[in-house]
Amino acid sequence: MKVVRRISRLLLLATLAATVAAGTTAACDSDPADPTPVASSTAAGEASPAASAVPSVAVTFAQPGPVTFNVITGRAEGNRDVEAFMPADIRVRAGDSIQWTAHGFEGHTITFGDGDDTLASLGEYLLPNPANPDERIFNPRLALASEKQRTHDGTTEWINSGFIGVPAEQTYTLTFTKEGLFTYLCLVHPFTMTGTVTVEPAGAQVESPETVSARGEAELAEYLDELGAEAQRLNDAAASAPGPGTSTIHYVQVGAITDHGQVAIYTPGALDIVAGDTVIFQNDDRNFHNVIFRGDRELTSGIGIIPDPEGRGLNFSLDNASAIAVDPPPEGFDDQTFLSSGSLGVLQPRLTWTLRFDKPGTYLYACTIHVLGGMAGVINVR
Numbered sequence: 001m002k003v004v005r006r007i008s009r010l011l012l013l014a015t016l017a018a019t020v021a022a023g024t025t026a027a028c029d030s031d032p033a034d035p036t037p038v039a040s041s042t043a044a045g046e047a048s049p050a051a052s053a054v055p056s057v058a059v060t061f062a063q064p065g066p067v068t069f070n071v072i073t074g075r076a077e078g079n080r081d082v083e084a085f086m087p088a089d090i091r092v093r094a095g096d097s098i099q100w101t102a103h104g105f106e107g108h109t110i111t112f113g114d115g116d117d118t119l120a121s122l123g124e125y126l127l128p129n130p131a132n133p134d135e136r137i138f139n140p141r142l143a144l145a146s147e148k149q150r151t152h153d154g155t156t157e158w159i160n161s162g163f164i165g166v167p168a169e170q171t172y173t174l175t176f177t178k179e180g181l182f183t184y185l186c187l188v189h190p191f192t193m194t195g196t197v198t199v200e201p202a203g204a205q206v207e208s209p210e211t212v213s214a215r216g217e218a219e220l221a222e223y224l225d226e227l228g229a230e231a232q233r234l235n236d237a238a239a240s241a242p243g244p245g246t247s248t249i250h251y252v253q254v255g256a257i258t259d260h261g262q263v264a265i266y267t268p269g270a271l272d273i274v275a276g277d278t279v280i281f282q283n284d285d286r287n288f289h290n291v292i293f294r295g296d297r298e299l300t301s302g303i304g305i306i307p308d309p310e311g312r313g314l315n316f317s318l319d320n321a322s323a324i325a326v327d328p329p330p331e332g333f334d335d336q337t338f339l340s341s342g343s344l345g346v347l348q349p350r351l352t353w354t355l356r357f358d359k360p361g362t363y364l365y366a367c368t369i370h371v372l373g374g375m376a377g378v379i380n381v382r
């Protein structure tokens with residue numbers, strides 16, 4: 001029996017965020033006109049012990065400023081989605097800029113809050129879509145870029161990139177003009193994505209952009225490996241138990257997580273079972289997913305894209321079919337029947353969904369929230 005983690009409802013709502021079919025033109029900010037040159041640092045400093053305990057990299061120091069640093073802001077590779085700022089803590093000088101390069105199944109935000117509790121000040125994550133009662137949309141304060149979004153001058157004004165990095169990679173750049181320590185987070189992944197920016201005086205010695213990037217790349221590689229290992233572990237741990245009579249109960253884990261991201265995977269992804277067997281889908285982590293047997297219907301993403309008419313980026317909608325269960329009818333089902341687990345996860349309506357398969361066939365299913373990660377499975381019933 002797994003221990004259910006106690007996690008804020010906010011996070012669960014947050015993980016609904018956007019998975020969308022390809023083919024949109026990203027309308028978010030991407031700073032093509034950032035004038036700040038990136039320093040071409042030659043090995044200006046001696047290697048010294050890295051501040052971070054994570055993989056050590058050769059350290060050089062930044063040229064006189066201003067320069068631009070890059071922070072890797074999540075990265076999706078195949079079914080693995082790293083959800084971290086890499087590196088999470090960075091030191092810059094007044095006048096320097098940071099460019100966050102975002103990519104992920106669910107998008108990310110770079111958000112400097114306006115108070116002690118950024119999440120609390122946000123309000124509800126999901127709101128009714130005024131334009132369509134069958135959908136919900138994300139709180140525009142989360143989803144869309146704030147008015148102030150080019151310069152961090154030390155004030156405590158709300159600064160938000162809005163959703164970026166989904167479906168395509170995008171960047172967001174902010175110039176820091178005032179010394180201080182500033183914390184920020186991703187509103188979509190607040191439990192794994194928080195960071196700090198320490199702004200030193202203009203003449204201070206700080207690590208070069210190359211060193212910062214090398215540190216980020218090393219962390220990214222480590223986190224990707226960690227996710228792969230977790231998916232493998234769950235696959236290896238796939239379990240079954242005796243069911244009624246001669247039948248068998250098979251367990252399918254829905255999704256996988258580490259402290260640095262998630263894997264969009266069902267484990268095991270393919271099952272061969274016998275008519276009369278039972279399958280229990282279970283998800284007990286912070287991300288939520290669904291299990292949709294499309295039957296004779298077309299499988300579509302449950303996420304829609306809503307460009308902001310005022311040009312502040314993209315918002316996203318979630319259709320009810322992705323969230324609300326469609327259980328088997330009393331007369332039973334076969335591989336042409338549409339079925340939905342509804343949303344599965346901690347504090348969702350369900351943690352588990354149990355189906356008994358009585359008819360031979362090939363049952364294809366997928367998660368309509370993580371189509372972008374290729375989250376799909378099959379059950380062959382003989």
Ligand SMILES: [Cu+2]
Pocket residue numbers: 255264288289290367368369370375
């Ligand atoms: Cu999913």
